[in-house]
Amino acid sequence: MHSRNPFNSAVVVNPLMRDFDALFRELGQPGFFRQAxxxxxxxxxxxxxxxxxxxxxxxxxxxxxxxxxxxxxxxxxxxxxxxxxPLAEGVNVRRxxxxxxxxxxxxxxxxxxxxxxxxxxxxxxxxxxxxxxxxxxxxxxxxxxxxx
Known part of the structure; x- marks a missing residue:
C-alpha cells in the first residue's frame, strides 16, 4: 500500500502536488535564483x-x-x-x-x-x-x- 503523506516525495497524490514536488526539487539546483x-x-x-x-x-x-x-x-x-x-548543425542547447x-x-x-x-x-x-x-x-x- 502506498503512503498518502503529501510530504513524501516518493508518492505523488495528484498532478498539482507533482508540480510542487518538481518545483521544490528545482529550487535546490545551483543557479535557480539567478535572474532571467x-x-x-x-x-x-x-x-x-x-x-x-x-x-x-x-x-x-x-x-x-x-x-x-x-x-x-x-x-x-x-x-x-x-x-x-551560432550553433553548429546538430548541436542543441542543454543549458x-x-x-x-x-x-x-x-x-x-x-x-x-x-x-x-x-x-x-x-x-x-x-x-x-x-x-x-x-x-x-x-x-x-x-x-x-x-x-x-
Missing amino acids: PRERAPAADILESEAGITLHLDIPGVDAKDIQVTVERDVLTVKAERKAQ QERAQGAFTRSFSLPETVDATQVEARYEQGVLTLTLPRREESKPRVIEVKVQS
Missing part, C-alpha cells in the same frame, strides 16, 4: 577618489563596437549587446546561463562630476568609465598665513 537572461544587468563597481569616480562594469563577450555610452543631463547610460553565438541580448544600465551622476570629460575604456571584458570631478568641486588646500 532578459533581466540581467552587468555587475558594477563604483570607486570614488579626490580625482573623481571610476565605474567598472563586467560585460565579457560583448564586442566593443556594440557598446554605447551616453551622458544626458545628470544621467550616464551604458547600452550594449551580447550576440548569440544556457550566459545572458544574451541587449541591456541598458543607467547611473545618476552627482553634481561634482564633469560630464564633458567622461572617458570609456574596454579591456578584457571590463568597461571602465572615468568620471573626473569638476575643478570647483575638488578639495582645495588653503595656505594659512602667519601674521607677525
Whole structure:
C-alpha cells in the first residue's frame, strides 16, 4: 500500500502536488535564483577618489563596437549587446546561463562630476568609465598665513 503523506516525495497524490514536488526539487539546483537572461544587468563597481569616480562594469563577450555610452543631463547610460553565438548543425542547447541580448544600465551622476570629460575604456571584458570631478568641486588646500 502506498503512503498518502503529501510530504513524501516518493508518492505523488495528484498532478498539482507533482508540480510542487518538481518545483521544490528545482529550487535546490545551483543557479535557480539567478535572474532571467532578459533581466540581467552587468555587475558594477563604483570607486570614488579626490580625482573623481571610476565605474567598472563586467560585460565579457560583448564586442566593443556594440557598446554605447551616453551622458544626458545628470544621467550616464551604458547600452550594449551580447550576440548569440551560432550553433553548429546538430548541436542543441542543454543549458544556457550566459545572458544574451541587449541591456541598458543607467547611473545618476552627482553634481561634482564633469560630464564633458567622461572617458570609456574596454579591456578584457571590463568597461571602465572615468568620471573626473569638476575643478570647483575638488578639495582645495588653503595656505594659512602667519601674521607677525
